[in-house]
Amino acid sequence: MPSTKSFQRWQIGEVTITRVIEMEVAGGTKFILPQANPSAVLEMPWLVPHFATPDGKLIMSIHALVIETKDRLMLVDTCIGNDKIRAIPNWHQLSLPFLEDLADAGYRCDQFDTVMCTHLHVDHVGWNTRLVEGVWVPTFPNARYLVAAEEFHYWQQAGPDERGDDIFGDSVAPVMEAGLMDLVEADHQVAPEVRLMPTPGHSPGHVSVHITSQGQRAVITGDCIHHPCQIEKTDWASTADFDQQASTETRQKFLAEFSDSPVLIIGTHFATPTAGFIKAQDGHHILEPYLST
Numbered sequence: 001m002p003s004t005k006s007f008q009r010w011q012i013g014e015v016t017i018t019r020v021i022e023m024e025v026a027g028g029t030k031f032i033l034p035q036a037n038p039s040a041v042l043e044m045p046w047l048v049p050h051f052a053t054p055d056g057k058l059i060m061s062i063h064a065l066v067i068e069t070k071d072r073l074m075l076v077d078t079c080i081g082n083d084k085i086r087a088i089p090n091w092h093q094l095s096l097p098f099l100e101d102l103a104d105a106g107y108r109c110d111q112f113d114t115v116m117c118t119h120l121h122v123d124h125v126g127w128n129t130r131l132v133e134g135v136w137v138p139t140f141p142n143a144r145y146l147v148a149a150e151e152f153h154y155w156q157q158a159g160p161d162e163r164g165d166d167i168f169g170d171s172v173a174p175v176m177e178a179g180l181m182d183l184v185e186a187d188h189q190v191a192p193e194v195r196l197m198p199t200p201g202h203s204p205g206h207v208s209v210h211i212t213s214q215g216q217r218a219v220i221t222g223d224c225i226h227h228p229c230q231i232e233k234t235d236w237a238s239t240a241d242f243d244q245q246a247s248t249e250t251r252q253k254f255l256a257e258f259s260d261s262p263v264l265i266i267g268t269h270f271a272t273p274t275a276g277f278i279k280a281q282d283g284h285h286i287l288e289p290y291l292s293t
């Protein structure tokens, strides 16, 4: 798979947010959002061309987001990772240049002081660790890794997932054992400009990340909104949602809070341009893409 060098950057006051892509894919999302068949997708023409193809296939991205303040360097969600044994063939034992791309964006692993996982699913924790001489070691040795306590405790007792992937064992437990993990409240203030906000439903302790600086604001969604189509169709819950009723309620609350506001919504799986503003339109909501430079 070719390396993706298209870094997307947003400025929120004095905070810089940078997207580093691990992989971007069109189609193959039927198992995540079963209602999103091509004809239903094309009933939402605002999704094309950024978030769906002209023939109605959803486009999704797996990426990490770097938050840089004047004295902090933080990473939100760590994608799938390399060398992990995974049941999904396209995610199995990857060998992708993610860390090289992170370096090309200007960030070395040892510079990060904080790593945040919005939740502990397979595509959000992978680069927490990397394989060194057969052992999973923390990729970001100088970072505190923050995980909502409720999320951690749920997955700690859950064991390997239904496909047999030992996500907790290879990507979470080694960080805890290395003494680098802090379990926090779902509304934890991470830095003066950055706080977690609880958005449960996709997983038990799911959080989004709120950024504010000099009166400007942004929110990194995590998977409470997997794909922008769920902004119009809030009841299109993901098959991966732990509690579909709760995830739908979280989406509705999220839209009520941020619709027609100047808060930039940055999606954890939204394809390029990845960010936009939520607008009320004809009795529903849409994401108006923010086409930055």
Ligand SMILES: [Zn+2]
Binding pocket: 121, 123, 124, 223, 269
């Ligand atoms: Zn995800």
